[in-house]
Amino acid sequence: MEFLMKLLTSNPRFIVMGLTFIRVGMGISFMIHGYFKLMGGSTKWLWLGQQMSMFGITFAPVLWGFCAMLSELIGGTCLTIGLGTRIAAFFLSCVMFVALVFHIKQGDPYSQLSFPLSQLIVFIGFIIAGGGPWSVDNQITSINPTFANENSFQER
DSSP: OHHHHHHHSOOHHHHHHHHHHHHHHHHHHHHHHHHHHHHHHHHHHHHHHHGGGGGTOOSOHHHHHHHHHHHHHHHHHHHHHTSSHHHHHHHHHHHHHHHHHHHHHHTOOHHHHHHHHHHHHHHHHHHHHOSOSSSHHHHHHOSSOOOSSTTTTSOO
């Protein structure tokens, strides 16, 4: 019974560990996505940027594609270390929103649009939550940085 109670009880340290695990995992994943888009060069950036035409934006498609690549590469890096987490998550949310709309307009099945949808949901969560106590953001903004102790979830 004690084991079951421990299993069902939320522990602040484990909450922080979970948030950090998701943040770092998503960051690394998007760094890799961004790297491959960087290596794709202007041809890849053109294709990415042309997707903005779904929103009536047809000028400078290579620039828009380049911005999407930077959002993934730099945003993923920032997410990984927790630096500017909310800003990085916002730009990554924008990229995932465009990807989601692309799949919807293509008439793709849910199995294909569920990836950008789930990523969008996670990034919106990071916009709301920030990087957490184990992030560079927290170290920069805290006079007394907390590392997942009982005071980690109190408002400052």
